[in-house]
Amino acid sequence: MLTVKENLKEVMTGGNPDRFVKQYEFLEMIMSVPSGRIKPQIGGEVINEWGITIRWPEGQLASFPVHDEQHVVLKDVTEWKEYVKAPSMERPAGAWDQAIADAKAVDRDNKYVAAFIAPGLFEMTHYLMGMENALMSFYEEPEAMHELIDYLTEYELDYAKALVENLHPDAILHHDDWGSQISTFLSPAMFEEFFLESYKKIYGFYKANGVELIVHHSDSYAATLVPYMIEMGIDIWQGVMTTNDIPKMIKEYGGQITFMGGVHSGVIDHPEWTKEQIDAEFDRACRESGKLYFIPGACQGLPVSSFPGVYEACDEAIEKMTKELF
Amino acid sequence: MSKIQEVKEKVEIGKTKLVPGLVQEALDEGSSAADILQAMVDSMGVVGEKFSSGEIFVPEMLIAAKAMAKGVDVLRPLLAGDTSNSLGTCIIGTVAGDLHDIGKNLVSMMIESAGFTMVDLGVDVPAERFVEAIKENENVTLVACSGLLTTTMPALKEAVQTIKASGLDVKVIVGGAPVTPEYAAEIGADGFAPDAGSAAVKAKEMVA
Numbered sequence: 205m206l207t208v209k210e211n212l213k214e215v216m217t218g219g220n221p222d223r224f225v226k227q228y229e230f231l232e233m234i235m236s237v238p239s240g241r242i243k244p245q246i247g248g249e250v251i252n253e254w255g256i257t258i259r260w261p262e263g264q265l266a267s268f269p270v271h272d273e274q275h276v277v278l279k280d281v282t283e284w285k286e287y288v289k290a291p292s293m294e295r296p297a298g299a300w301d302q303a304i305a306d307a308k309a310v311d312r313d314n315k316y317v318a319a320f321i322a323p324g325l326f327e328m329t330h331y332l333m334g335m336e337n338a339l340m341s342f343y344e345e346p347e348a349m350h351e352l353i354d355y356l357t358e359y360e361l362d363y364a365k366a367l368v369e370n371l372h373p374d375a376i377l378h379h380d381d382w383g384s385q386i387s388t389f390l391s392p393a394m395f396e397e398f399f400l401e402s403y404k405k406i407y408g409f410y411k412a413n414g415v416e417l418i419v420h421h422s423d424s425y426a427a428t429l430v431p432y433m434i435e436m437g438i439d440i441w442q443g444v445m446t447t448n449d450i451p452k453m454i455k456e457y458g459g460q461i462t463f464m465g466g467v468h469s470g471v472i473d474h475p476e477w478t479k480e481q482i483d484a485e486f487d488r489a490c491r492e493s494g495k496l497y498f499i500p501g502a503c504q505g506l507p508v509s510s511f512p513g514v515y516e517a518c519d520e521a522i523e524k525m526t527k528e529l530f
Numbered sequence: 531m532s533k534i535q536e537v538k539e540k541v542e543i544g545k546t547k548l549v550p551g552l553v554q555e556a557l558d559e560g561s562s563a564a565d566i567l568q569a570m571v572d573s574m575g576v577v578g579e580k581f582s583s584g585e586i587f588v589p590e591m592l593i594a595a596k597a598m599a600k601g602v603d604v605l606r607p608l609l610a611g612d613t614s615n616s617l618g619t620c621i622i623g624t625v626a627g628d629l630h631d632i633g634k635n636l637v638s639m640m641i642e643s644a645g646f647t648m649v650d651l652g653v654d655v656p657a658e659r660f661v662e663a664i665k666e667n668e669n670v671t672l673v674a675c676s677g678l679l680t681t682t683m684p685a686l687k688e689a690v691q692t693i694k695a696s697g698l699d700v701k702v703i704v705g706g707a708p709v710t711p712e713y714a715a716e717i718g719a720d721g722f723a724p725d726a727g728s729a730a731v732k733a734k735e736m737v738a
Binding site: 261263264265268335336339340342343344384385386387388389390391394470471474475 | 544546584586587588589590592593596627629632633635654679680681707708724725
C-alpha cells in the first residue's frame with residue numbers, strides 16, 4: 205500500500221494510485237502559525253489587522269466584511285496609500301515556537317507540512333472597498349488598482365518570507381475566490397492583466413524556497429482561468445465546483461494541474477445532512493472524474509465541515525468508492 | 531451617427547464620464563427625454579444578454595449600469611412626473627438569515643435599468659418586512675427575493691408564501707445560487723431567473 209504522499213503523487217502524475225485521495229489527508233495544516241489575522245468569534249465583530257471591520261452574525265456559516273459608509277476602509281482607490289497600511293510582520297519573541305513544534309511533530313514522509321494563507325489578492329481588494337467598488341475600479345482606476353495589488357503582493361511576499369524562514373512548509377493552502385458558482389468575477393483577460401504576474405511572484409517565491417505543493421482554493425467556476433493557474437505554479441486547484449466541466453478539464457490539463465473537489469459543500473453540508481446523500485454525491489463525483497488528476501472532496505476551504513460529522517462521512521464515502529473502483 | 535445612438539453605444543461599454551454629456555447633446559439635438567431613456571434601457575438589455583451568455587462579466591455590467599445612472603441623472607428633471615417609462619416599483623431583498631448582497635445588488639441594478647423604481651430592503655429581511663414594504667410604497671408591481679444559502683431556502687419559501695398569503699396584487703421573482711426553476715415553482719414564486727441579466731428580462735415579462 206502506498207503512503208498518503210506516494211499515493212497523491214501517483215494521482216498527480218498520472219501514475220498508478222492504489223486508492224482515491226481522501227480530501228485533505230495529505231496536508232497537515234499548521235494553524236498555530238502567528239499569522240496576525242484577527243477574526244471574529246461567532247456572534248462577534250472585530251476590526252482586523254488591515255482595519256477592516258469583520259462581522260460574524262449568529263447563525264451564519266462564515267464572517268463578512270462590513271462595507272457601509274461608516275466602516276469601509278478604502279473609499280477612493282486613487283487615495284489607497286493614505287488608507288491601506290499593511291500589518292506589521294514583527295512578532296514577539298517565541299511567537300513561532302508552537303507552530304515550529306507542531307511542524308516538527310509531523311511525519312513528513314507521509315504528509316506535507318502546510319501553511320494556510322487567506323485572504324488572497326483579489327479578495328483583499330474587495331475586503332478593503334466592497335465588491336462593487338473593487339470590480340468597477342478595475343475599469344475606472346486601473347493604475348491605482350495595479351499599484352494597490354503590487355502593494356498587497358509585497359505584503360504577501362513578506363509573509364511568505366516569514367513562513368519559509370520559520371516554518372519551512374512543504375505545502376501552502378492559499379485562498380482567493382475568483383468567481384461565483386457560474387462565472388469568474390473578472391474576464392480572463394482582466395484576470396491576466398491584474399493578477400497573473402503577482403501570483404507568479406508569490407507562488408514562484410514559495411517554490412524557490414522549498415515549498416513543493418501549491419494548493420489554491422477557489423470554490424467557484426474558474427475553468428477559463430486554469431491556463432493561468434498552471435502558469436502561476438498552482439499544483440492543485442481545490443474547491444472545484446461541478447459547474448466546471450471537471451472531466452473535460454482533466455482531459456485538457458491533467459498532468460499540469462490536479463483538480464480537488466467535485467462535491468458542493470452546500471449540497472451535502474447542512475443541518476439535515478445524511479450519509480446516503482454524501483455517498484451518492486461522492487459516487488457521482490468519483491465515477492465522473494476518475495482516478496487521475498482528481499481528488500474527491502467537498503469544496504470547503506479547510507479540512508472541516510460546517511456541521512459535525514460531515515467531513516468524516518465524506519472520507520467514508522471516498523473509502524467506499526475506492527473499494528468499488530480500485 | 532445620431533447622438534441617441536451614441537448614448538446607446540457608450541452606455542453599453544460603460545463610458546460613465548461621456549454619457550452625461552452625450553445625453554445632454556441628444557436633448558439639444560431634439561430627442562425627447564423618454565426616447566433617450568428608452569435607448570439606455572435597450573442598451574442595458576443588450577448588456578444583460580451579454581452577461582447571461584458569458585460574453586461580459588460583472589465589472590462590465592456594473593460600469594454600464596453606472597453609466598446609465600449618470601445619464602438618468604441628466605434626464606431626471608425632465609422626467610419628473612412622467613411615469614410612461616416606469617414598470618412600477620420593485621421591492622428587493624435577501625431573505626432572513628442570509629447576508630449575501632452582491633448578487634442581490636446586481637439584480638437590483640439590472641431591474642432598475644429595465645425601468646423599475648427600486649426599493650432595496652437590504653439583507654436578512656424577515657418575510658413580514660416584504661409585505662410591509664409593499665404596503666408602504668406606491669405602485670409596487672414586483673417583489674424580488676434572493677437567497678444564496680441552502681440553509682436559508684426555508685426562509686425564501688416563507689418570504690414567498692407570506693407575500694402570497696397577504697393577498698396583495700404583486701408578482702414575486704426569486705433567485706440565488708441554490709434556487710432552481712423547480713424549487714421556485716414549488717414554493718409558489720411567479721418567476722425565477724438564474725442571473726442578473728435574465729432577472730431584468732423576466733421582471734419585464736412578469737409585469738407586462
